[in-house]
Amino acid sequence: MKQFKTPDLPYKYNALEPYIDETTMQIHHDKHHVTYTTNFNNALESQPDLFNKSAEEILADINQVNEAIRIAVKNHGGGHVHHALFWEIMRPGKKNNKPSGELLEAIKQTFKTWESFQKDFAQIAMTVFGSGWAWLSLVDGKLIIEKTANQDSPYSLGHTPLMGIDVWEHAYYLKYQNRRAEFIENFWPVINWDKVSERFNKFKY
Ligand code: MN
Numbered sequence: 001m002k003q004f005k006t007p008d009l010p011y012k013y014n015a016l017e018p019y020i021d022e023t024t025m026q027i028h029h030d031k032h033h034v035t036y037t038t039n040f041n042n043a044l045e046s047q048p049d050l051f052n053k054s055a056e057e058i059l060a061d062i063n064q065v066n067e068a069i070r071i072a073v074k075n076h077g078g079g080h081v082h083h084a085l086f087w088e089i090m091r092p093g094k095k096n097n098k099p100s101g102e103l104l105e106a107i108k109q110t111f112k113t114w115e116s117f118q119k120d121f122a123q124i125a126m127t128v129f130g131s132g133w134a135w136l137s138l139v140d141g142k143l144i145i146e147k148t149a150n151q152d153s154p155y156s157l158g159h160t161p162l163m164g165i166d167v168w169e170h171a172y173y174l175k176y177q178n179r180r181a182e183f184i185e186n187f188w189p190v191i192n193w194d195k196v197s198e199r200f201n202k203f204k205y
Helices: 022-044 048-052 055-060 067-088 101-111 114-126 180-185 193-203
Strands: 132-139 142-149 160-166
Touching: 022 048, 022 067, 055 067, 067 160, 101 114, 101 142, 101 193, 114 132, 114 142, 114 180, 132 193, 160 193
Parallel strands: none
Antiparallel strands: 132 142, 132 160
């Protein structure tokens, strides 16, 4: 039976320094993500036909998951999928990091300017109460900024997340303590806009 695996980071643990520190990356990937994946696999054992689907498909069709394991699948399946995406949409940081081409045009069209997009996204990320995520997602080909609590997934709403920021305290507390705004500010340089653009082009229709 195919089990879900925690993907390796596509870079070294220290690759996102100084924006995201090595220890946080190590614990976040090796402990938090691995635990989500393990618990996701364990939950699916009682409904093994789900192993034939992708994790995103399972989340998108969460009502097909037996009620006895639905919450576990939502939490741990969500954790598995969201972290896999999070690692993928980051890369070593650079200043003045922003998208180009069609994605930048779509962002400007939707959110007026690049700066107002950044402001709106940061605002949504700041106002996640407790644990959760802020996302740039596609809904029917349109860009939106949204937030979800805990590991609730945009996929379960029929949305496709293009990129997102984890604002659970485990994502930033070691380096930034309670300063979430500073963590969000330091997320911009490490976004892999090539990867986000690739997702935009793949999912825009
Ligand atoms: Mn996390």
